[in-house]
Amino acid sequence: MAPRKIIIDTDPGQDDAxxxxxxxxSPEEIEVLGITAVAxxxxxxxxxxxxxxxxxxAGKTHIPVYAGCDRPLKRPLVTAEHVHGKTGLDGPxxxxxxxxxxxxxxxxxxxxxxxxxxxxxxxxxxxxxLTNIATAFQKTPDIIxxxxxxxxxxxxxxxxxxxxxxxxxxxxxxxxxxxxxxxSGVPTVVMxxxxxxxxxxxxxxxxxxxALVTKVGQAVAEMTDFFERFDKEKYGSEGAPLHDPCVxxxxxxxxxxxxxxxxxxxxxxxxxxMGMTVADWWGVTDRPPNALFIGDIDADGFFDLxxxxxxxL
Ligand SMILES: [Ca+2]
Numbered sequence: 124m125a126p127r128k129i130i131i132d133t134d135p136g137q138d139d140a141x142x143x144x145x146x147x148x149s150p151e152e153i154e155v156l157g158i159t160a161v162a163x164x165x166x167x168x169x170x171x172x173x174x175x176x177x178x179x180x181a182g183k184t185h186i187p188v189y190a191g192c193d194r195p196l197k198r199p200l201v202t203a204e205h206v207h208g209k210t211g212l213d214g215p216x217x218x219x220x221x222x223x224x225x226x227x228x229x230x231x232x233x234x235x236x237x238x239x240x241x242x243x244x245x246x247x248x249x250x251x252x253l254t255n256i257a258t259a260f261q262k263t264p265d266i267i268x269x270x271x272x273x274x275x276x277x278x279x280x281x282x283x284x285x286x287x288x289x290x291x292x293x294x295x296x297x298x299x300x301x302x303x304x305x306x307s308g309v310p311t312v313v314m315x316x317x318x319x320x321x322x323x324x325x326x327x328x329x330x331x332x333x334a335l336v337t338k339v340g341q342a343v344a345e346m347t348d349f350f351e352r353f354d355k356e357k358y359g360s361e362g363a364p365l366h367d368p369c370v371x372x373x374x375x376x377x378x379x380x381x382x383x384x385x386x387x388x389x390x391x392x393x394x395x396x397m398g399m400t401v402a403d404w405w406g407v408t409d410r411p412p413n414a415l416f417i418g419d420i421d422a423d424g425f426f427d428l429x430x431x432x433x434x435x436l
Contacts (some may be wrong), residue, residue, distance in 0.1 A: 126154040127246055127271075127374055129163070130233060132191070133367075134163025134251030135173035136207055136215060137346035137354055141429070142276075143174070144339060147374075148432040151216035152375045153346065156245065157187040157234055160324045163222040163251035163296055164203045165211035167193040170251070173212045175220035181340055182435050183224045191229025191255040195297035196282035203292055206353050214349030215342040233259040237266040246374070249275040249304075252293050252368040254406035260307055261327065270309045275302065276389065277368045278400030279316035280416070291316050294389060296400030302389040311414040313387065314369040315400065318380065319415045322369055323362035332433065339436040365429075369417070372425055375432075379424045382417035386410035 131146060133139045146153045158178070161173040171190040178186050183409055194200045200402060207213060225232075237245055249256055260267050277293035279285070280302075286292040294301045305311065324347040333344035347363060354363035373380055383404060390399040402416055 125407070126150060126152055128154045128156050128240065128244055129246045129248050129374065130156055130159060130236060131287070132159045132161060132247060132251065132255050133174060133407060134161050134165070134170045134250040135177060135386070136211055136251070136367065137251045137350050138365050138367040140173065140346060141343055141365060142176045143177045144343065144436060145368050145429060146183055146371040146431055147183045147186070149433045151287050152370065155186055155234055157189060159189045159191050159232060159255050159355070161191045161229070161251045161255045162193050162200050163293065164194055164207045166200065166202065169211045173210070173226055175222050175224070176212060176217050177255055179220050179222060180309060180339060183315050186234070188222070188224040189225050189227060189229035189232045192258055195252060195254055196257060196299045198297065201296050203286070203288070208349060212346065215345035228394065230242060230259045230262065233288060236264050237269045238396055240318045242269040243271045245270065246272045246274060248370050249273065249277070250370060252296040252423045253300040253304045254297045257303040262294050267309060272310045272312065273304065274312040274370050276314045276319065278313055278402070280322050280400065280402040281402055282316035289396040291400065294400055295377055298389050298398040299388070301393050301398070302434035304314050305413060312373060313414045313416050314366070314373070315416060318420050319321065319364045319366040319369055320351055320363045321420050321422055323422065324365055325362040329364065331385045331388040331426070331430045335430070335434050337434070337435055343433060364419040367418065368429060372428055376424065376428055379421045379428070380417045381419045382415050383418050385414065386412055387416060
């Protein structure tokens, strides 16, 4: 089978970085057409820089990286330096990127790519707030039907919130954008906190990255070490969740994941529960399913895959 063509829309972020590295290490299954940066974990200037740092770390400097929207559709930007550090990629010491951003806006790249490729052959992989994707859909609704699938990290149901008591960060930052995406009709797979909180970087798994004895293995071990300090304090778990790589792992080994086709709606009105993913997990409404909401993961299989693939870089 030909590799899936994808656009990674991202706000790196240490876990975004690992998701990108996994995709770049897996050319049999994944063809990365481009990386589009969005404001999220840290401001746009840094996410656009971090995306290039990650491409250079992987030795894949031919991948075009575009800068996109620098703020949510209707709200001031909320960032997460308290989780990711000042740079967004705190942990390893990595050189400033030599590769330049590609000219043009990320939203235009998304639009052009979907128009240029045959309908149903390009998958969007959002790993941050959905501002770039929603802006492209609003600007040119004709591209919506051309998207093969959206596989995104965002939302939560049983695990409720990580930035407010009811909202997951990516959805909370731009709930209006998420609302547009979830109402778009594009086949959508959601990796919520319910699954990412089962993808924990235990000491043993962190050691496996370090034991690769490569630049990439060392950097990933140091990134997940950094993450861990915050998350252990917060969740008291045995390791930090590795959110975004669930998206790219799903492209390679979908059988590692299971979930339910359900209806998911986004709260955009209530200040109390803003950005909540209202997921009809128990099917208590007759609202039609609009997403495959993942609930479980074979965590050992996931980390084996990650370690095996990162070893190639
Ligand atoms: Ca992210």
